[in-house]
Amino acid sequence: xxxxxxDTDSPSTAADTVVRKLDRVVIRFAGxxxxxxxxxxxxxxxxxxxxxxxxxxxxxxxxxxxAPQGTLPGVSSFQxxxxxxxxxxxxxxxxxxxxxxxxxxxANVRDLPPGGMLIVxxxxxxxxxxxxxxxxxxxxxxxxxxxxxxxxxxxATLTLGALESTGLGKKDAERAKNMFALGxxxxxxxxxxxxxxxxxxxxxxxxxxxxxxxxxxxxxGWNYGETTESxxxxxxxxxxxxxxxxYRQITGNTALAYGIVAAGQQARLPILLGxxxxxxxxxxxxxxxxxxxxxxxxxxAEDEIAGIGAALGASYGGSLGMTTTSGPGIxxxxxxxxxxxxxxxPLVVIDVQRGGPSTGLPTKTEQAxxxxxxxxxxxxxxxxxxxxxxxxxxxxxxxxxxxIALTYRTPVLLLSDGYIANGSEPWLVPSVDDLPDLSVExxxxxxxxxxxxxxxxxxxxxxxxxxxxxxxxxxxLEHRIGGLEKQDGSGNxxxxxxxxxxxxxxxxxxIDGIKVPDVVVDDPSGDAxxxxxxxxxxxGPIGAAARRVRNAGHQVATVHLRHLNPFPANLGEVLAGYSxxxxxxxxxxxxxxxxxxxxxxxxxxxxxxxxxxFKAEELxxxxxxxxxxxxxx
Amino acid sequence: xTTIDLGLPTIGGLDGIPTTDDRQSAKDYKSDQEVRWCxxxxxxxxxxxxxxxxxxxxxxxxxxxFVSGIGCxxxxxxxxxxxxxxxxxGRAPAIATGLAVSRPDLSVWVxxxxxxxxxxGGNHLMHTLRRNVNLKILLFNNxxxxxxxxxxxxxxxxxxxxxxxxxxxxDNPFNPVSLALGAExxxxxxxxxxxxxxxxxxxxxxxxHRGTALVEIYQNCPIFNDGAFDVLKETGERDRRIIPLxxxxxxxxxxxxxYGVFRDPVTGSLRVHKVVEADLDTVVVHDAGVxxxxxxxxxxRLTGSxxxxxxxxxxxxxxxxxxxxxxxxxxxxxxxxxxxxLQALLRGNDTWxxxx
Numbered sequence: 001x002x003x004x005x006x007d008t009d010s011p012s013t014a015a016d017t018v019v020r021k022l023d024r025v026v027i028r029f030a031g032x033x034x035x036x037x038x039x040x041x042x043x044x045x046x047x048x049x050x051x052x053x054x055x056x057x058x059x060x061x062x063x064x065x066x067a068p069q070g071t072l073p074g075v076s077s078f079q080x081x082x083x084x085x086x087x088x089x090x091x092x093x094x095x096x097x098x099x100x101x102x103x104x105x106x107a108n109v110r111d112l113p114p115g116g117m118l119i120v121x122x123x124x125x126x127x128x129x130x131x132x133x134x135x136x137x138x139x140x141x142x143x144x145x146x147x148x149x150x151x152x153x154x155x156a157t158l159t160l161g162a163l164e165s166t167g168l169g170k171k172d173a174e175r176a177k178n179m180f181a182l183g184x185x186x187x188x189x190x191x192x193x194x195x196x197x198x199x200x201x202x203x204x205x206x207x208x209x210x211x212x213x214x215x216x217x218x219x220x221g222w223n224y225g226e227t228t229e230s231x232x233x234x235x236x237x238x239x240x241x242x243x244x245x246x247y248r249q250i251t252g253n254t255a256l257a258y259g260i261v262a263a264g265q266q267a268r269l270p271i272l273l274g275x276x277x278x279x280x281x282x283x284x285x286x287x288x289x290x291x292x293x294x295x296x297x298x299x300x301a302e303d304e305i306a307g308i309g310a311a312l313g314a315s316y317g318g319s320l321g322m323t324t325t326s327g328p329g330i331x332x333x334x335x336x337x338x339x340x341x342x343x344x345x346p347l348v349v350i351d352v353q354r355g356g357p358s359t360g361l362p363t364k365t366e367q368a369x370x371x372x373x374x375x376x377x378x379x380x381x382x383x384x385x386x387x388x389x390x391x392x393x394x395x396x397x398x399x400x401x402x403x404i405a406l407t408y409r410t411p412v413l414l415l416s417d418g419y420i421a422n423g424s425e426p427w428l429v430p431s432v433d434d435l436p437d438l439s440v441e442x443x444x445x446x447x448x449x450x451x452x453x454x455x456x457x458x459x460x461x462x463x464x465x466x467x468x469x470x471x472x473x474x475x476x477l478e479h480r481i482g483g484l485e486k487q488d489g490s491g492n493x494x495x496x497x498x499x500x501x502x503x504x505x506x507x508x509x510x511i512d513g514i515k516v517p518d519v520v521v522d523d524p525s526g527d528a529x530x531x532x533x534x535x536x537x538x539x540g541p542i543g544a545a546a547r548r549v550r551n552a553g554h555q556v557a558t559v560h561l562r563h564l565n566p567f568p569a570n571l572g573e574v575l576a577g578y579s580x581x582x583x584x585x586x587x588x589x590x591x592x593x594x595x596x597x598x599x600x601x602x603x604x605x606x607x608x609x610x611x612x613x614f615k616a617e618e619l620x621x622x623x624x625x626x627x628x629x630x631x632x633x
Numbered sequence: 634x635t636t637i638d639l640g641l642p643t644i645g646g647l648d649g650i651p652t653t654d655d656r657q658s659a660k661d662y663k664s665d666q667e668v669r670w671c672x673x674x675x676x677x678x679x680x681x682x683x684x685x686x687x688x689x690x691x692x693x694x695x696x697x698x699f700v701s702g703i704g705c706x707x708x709x710x711x712x713x714x715x716x717x718x719x720x721x722x723g724r725a726p727a728i729a730t731g732l733a734v735s736r737p738d739l740s741v742w743v744x745x746x747x748x749x750x751x752x753x754g755g756n757h758l759m760h761t762l763r764r765n766v767n768l769k770i771l772l773f774n775n776x777x778x779x780x781x782x783x784x785x786x787x788x789x790x791x792x793x794x795x796x797x798x799x800x801x802x803x804d805n806p807f808n809p810v811s812l813a814l815g816a817e818x819x820x821x822x823x824x825x826x827x828x829x830x831x832x833x834x835x836x837x838x839x840x841x842h843r844g845t846a847l848v849e850i851y852q853n854c855p856i857f858n859d860g861a862f863d864v865l866k867e868t869g870e871r872d873r874r875i876i877p878l879x880x881x882x883x884x885x886x887x888x889x890x891x892y893g894v895f896r897d898p899v900t901g902s903l904r905v906h907k908v909v910e911a912d913l914d915t916v917v918v919h920d921a922g923v924x925x926x927x928x929x930x931x932x933x934r935l936t937g938s939x940x941x942x943x944x945x946x947x948x949x950x951x952x953x954x955x956x957x958x959x960x961x962x963x964x965x966x967x968x969x970x971x972x973x974x975l976q977a978l979l980r981g982n983d984t985w986x987x988x989x
């Protein structure tokens with residue numbers, strides 16, 4: 001069987017035997033917020049990773065911590081795509097849907113393609129629960145699910161039965177039913193079990209009886225598959241043929257946290273993270289607060305403004321100041337970002353974008369903060385902007401953001417998003433020896449060109465246009481900085497019109513002159529006339545769509561931008577080389593607007609702002625339409 | 634949740650900051666920048682007092698940083714020949730917190746005004762005070778917005794007619810000392826711009842205090858609120874209005890020390906009346922070291938916005954571990970107990986290997 005088929009919609013099967021070999025599978029676990037679907041998905045992911053599959057995940061959960069039980073707003077799901085080849089997305093549609101209650105079934109079944117497998121926890125299909133979500137009759141009793149392979153499993157009952165001997169109360173025992181589901185799916189897909197059992201024993205180390213109950217439920221699920229005859233077929237997905245090396249599974253937020261730790265080590269600077277909890281960025285704070293041994297201080301401030309203020313204060317003192325937030329927090333931090341632009345101090349601002357405007361969709365993904373990052377400050381206040389393309393890519397991207405902040409003494413914005421933050425994928429663990437050296441030199445001596453022995457805080461490096469970083473405690477360099485306009489060179493307050501014009505242009509030129517790598521065009525045939533330009537988390541869906549388009553016999557080229565300000569130097573030339581440029585974005589066309597303004601290119605903007613990533617199938621259709629001349633706008 | 638006692642020793646406010654044996658004078662603390670406050674502004678007196686007082690500390694000048702927000706007083710750092718940051722409106726305590734946490738070898742001072750600290754920056758001020766970051770905050774209170782040319786401020790008296798309140802202001806003013814004590818500030822003091830001696834004493838005590846020290850300074854704005862504190866300066870008025878605090882001494886005031894501060898046995902609050910022979914031993918003896926902030930708070934309530942009485946000096950000075958000392962202790966503890974092995978962190982515990 002060929003594995004190089006791209007992300008097709010349903011699993012291809014090799015032969016009609018008891019054990020079928022698949023190249024890829026998409027599983028979605030769906031249940032109530034309290035059913036533990038995220039942990040179930042996480043564990044299956046870890047098992048798939050440990051087995052050596054390539055994988056991508058899409059957690060999808062409500063903003064409410066506990067929405068009313070059994071209701072549609074309370075449905076939480078976790079989709080996982082694993083394969084024996086390199087995949088790019090968590091999959092458009094599940095091949096297997098596990099529905100723990102009627103609400104989960106109702107909210108998710110429309111995504112299951114005809115013939116897909118549906119595993120239902122029948123215990124929750126009571127009249128009351130059905131009515132709660134508006135089912136007039138039991139879908140398990142009528143023929144509304146006739147198009148699917150339906151497996152009705154009384155998971156709660158079976159779990160209670162398996163735990164009878166433990167003496168655990170009914171409520172506690174029933175809570176382990178998610179592990180029953182995990183056990184069943186683990187059996188069906190020949191997943192290793194040791195990791196999950198070890199995980200459960202560690203997680204519940206303080207409550208061994210709960211650990212044991214979860215292990216028993218997990219095994220009961222496995223045995224249920226093995227001993228009942230309801231499941232005639234099991235499936236194998238072989239390990240993926242990834243590049244040689246040691247891998248681990250990583251989420252975007254963890255990769256950012258590790259990147260921050262690595263940046264501090266590579267720059268030989270202490271780190272101060274000043275931040276305020278906000279979804280979906282808080283996990284970066286949680287992770288970093290565990291790694292103080294790397295000379296990292298985490299400061300949970302009273303608000304977003306104090307978070308970035310403390311970070312900037314630390315940068316002034318010679319630390320690497322960082323702050324993490326989401327869109328609403330950027331709005332609050334804008335004035336301090338402006339101060340960092342004016343004082344020309346290194347600062348890294350991470351925006352894990354979520355649905356907006358205002359509070360918007362806190363747990364859903366979007367990439368609508370690009371123009372806020374680009375222009376959301378008073379005055380001419382340019383800042384460099386970078387965006388990671390996937391969870392693992394966060395690591396390299398934050399290192400590059402730190403390089404720019406330190407080299408050019410500037411605040412840098414990094415735009416991740418909710419999908420990257422919570423999604424996970426395998427990560428080829430880098431060797432520390434291969435990480436870039438980020439060390440910096442503080443100013444040590446007076447530098448006034450007039451030989452006065454004074455220190456000029458705004459005398460620039462002729463190459464980078466960066467000003468010296470003179471930290472308090474350095475004798476002879478006492479100086480004052482602030483938000484008022486500075487005289488070029490001396491840094492004294494200046495209201496001189498010509499000087500202001502010069503300083504505005506110097507600050508702009510510094511950012512415009514930042515060295516960023518050229519974009520690499522993916523155009524396998526070299527004959528494409530349509531170029532798809534993406535940034536951020538659309539990398540996966542665009543790449544998967546391009547594969548499908550090419551498999552269908554068309555030519556298409558793609559480029560993906562990590563650097564959004566400044567743009568790579570070769571971008572204009574690349575754009576000019578194609579007759580059509582299409583820009584898919586999870587916003588109303590923000591990158592397209594910038595490309596049009598900067599390069600006078602008639603870019604086609606394709607947009608969707610649904611709080612979920614693009615589906616490969618959808619982008620395939622868009623690209624194909626454009627290639628065939630069907631869509632111009 | 635578990636709580637961890639870090640068991641920190643109590644140390645002085647200046648410990649850890651490099652000192653010098655070089656003779657310093659006020660002149661050493663004057664920067665080369667032209668001072669641009671209005672003629673007659675109270676800020677000049679405070680600047681002179683601070684420049685004159687700094688040499689007493691014997692610190693290396695390069696290890697002193699002044700951080701300010703926005704407002705007339707916030708130009709202060711430009712005139713000090715130390716390191717300085719003139720930041721944005723209300724945010725100086727936040728910026729100074731990041732600096733103080735990351736640099737134990739610096740003496741960090743915040744200069745702010747009634748609008749900057751109590752209005753736009755109120756949130757940062759109260760959280761800095763509750764955390765007890767080792768910062769010295771000089772709050773210049775002129776009861777008016779000066780830099781925006783004369784609107785009422787959060788310390789302006791009710792009914793004040795200003796550009797923005799032609800029919801009189803409606804807001805009840807803050808008493809900055811009460812506010813600070815409500816946030817359980819560990820050091821709170823008040824002084825007048827015109828009283829160089831007391832101001833210098835209070836600044837010295839603030840500098841030696843480990844933790845956040847808030848010093849409210851009554852400061853005259855000759856342009857937009859001239860004479861706001863004149864009743865506290867006029868001979869004849871001054872003595873019967875100002876209640877100076879001296880640690881360990883009974884709180885007596887008046888030209889002949891004929892007034893005293895007494896505790897109301899019913900309400901527990903403090904009040905002022907004339908001292909007669911019989912109740913001399915019931916005059917409250919000032920103790921800034923009382924752990925419970927209620928006493929200092931009661932003292933602060935003797936000051937009303939009409940300035941019928943104004944308490945000056947150090948209201949409260951108590952020891953409590955500082956946020957920055959504890960934050961650094963956590964980092965040091967982590968460094969001592971866990972090696973900084975980056976490669977091990979990146980690898981984690983769950984890896985798999987793909988062979989070539």
